[in-house]
Amino acid sequence: MALPVEELTLKQLQQFHNIDRMAYSRLVLTLRFDPFPSMKIVAFWNFLERIGFKHFLHNLLHFSDPMIFSLAKETLVCLECLFCSPQEIFPWVHLDFPEMNKLVGQEILLGFLFKNRETVKGMIEDFVKDVCQVAFMDIVEGNLGCKPSSNPDSELDSPTSDDGGDNGELSTDDGKARVDSEDRSLFMTFSRGHPVSNQELHGFIVGKYGKCVEAIYMDKNPKRLFACVVLRSHSDLSRILGGQKLVKFFINGKQVRVRRFVPKCRK
Known part of the structure; x- marks a missing residue:
């Protein structure tokens, strides 16, 4: 859950979102996913926690690299479904997410996400802006190799x-x-x-x-x-x-x- 950025110092924000940072670091530094789509991946995983799938991020950190890699790929597809135009929704409804279902069960259906897509998109975008683009920037800079x-x-x-x-x-x-x-x-x-x-x-x-x-x-x-x-x-x-x-x-x-x-x- 994100806290208002203006009420926290950068260090406090990073400490509060330590598990999010660990997941992001694993995606970017270990699995070599692109830094910027990876922010939305972590934001989506955080969204799942906020709607009731407790300890989602904590649990997935115990997964092997291949399992997290597969889960991240599934999440990217799920995000692409969410952010596609309404006319493009139908082909996505039959997709399956086996790795995600291992963590959350069958409740995570695309139908639920499509029905609430604007709310879900807003929550993801807010988390990226308020948390990821602030608390993850040291990881991004390290990945880019810049001092x-x-x-x-x-x-x-x-x-x-x-x-x-x-x-x-x-x-x-x-x-x-x-x-x-x-x-x-x-x-x-x-x-x-x-x-x-x-x-x-x-x-x-x-x-x-x-x-x-x-x-x-x-x-x-x-x-x-x-x-x-x-x-x-x-x-x-x-x-x-x-x-x-x-x-x-x-x-x-x-x-x-x-x-x-x-x-x-x-x-």
């Missing part, structure tokens, strides 16, 4: 995540051949005194290039000098850069410089 830098023009400096809202689709990639998020990330710097908001940035990219945004991480500084944008694929990155090392955009009259994100450890 904080005081120079915002050369590296992402311990950012907080601010989801752009484009979370309606999920990949069911098994994670074994995952393309590292850093290989499909853009680093964007803003002119001093002319910060660009998350909403402006997301709206511009989606409006110009379509649904290609997976996550947006904004500078902690209130003046917001830079951001890191994780795209859905490397081809999206190539399409936006157009073969150039540096491109410039004007978003609502504000200049934004864009280049590929290169962590310090690769330089």
Whole structure:
């Protein structure tokens, strides 16, 4: 269960969600699932606990890696069902979730999720925003192999995540051949005194290039000098850069410089 973030320090939030963090670490660091869809996986598992399946996360931590891997794959499919359009629901209703049923029994039916899909989606998205994108960020940064830098023009400096809202689709990639998020990330710097908001940035990219945004991480500084944008694929990155090392955009009259994100450890 999530607590109001504003009432907790980061350390307290991490301690309160220690089991969630353990599950997330196992997905990302051990099983090599992508960091960002994995947040929704943990959020869904937390949702199951909140609706009555007690100790769901604690119990699954005792599973073997292959079992958790299978459960995570099932969860991704379940999430894709939840976030698909109403016209696409019918083909999913006959799916079975054997690993999930080992933990929760037959009560976890897609019919229940579809009937309450907007409430369920809202609970998942709130948990991702209020918990995962705050309490898991040290794990994300460790997975990306980045160390904080005081120079915002050369590296992402311990950012907080601010989801752009484009979370309606999920990949069911098994994670074994995952393309590292850093290989499909853009680093964007803003002119001093002319910060660009998350909403402006997301709206511009989606409006110009379509649904290609997976996550947006904004500078902690209130003046917001830079951001890191994780795209859905490397081809999206190539399409936006157009073969150039540096491109410039004007978003609502504000200049934004864009280049590929290169962590310090690769330089």
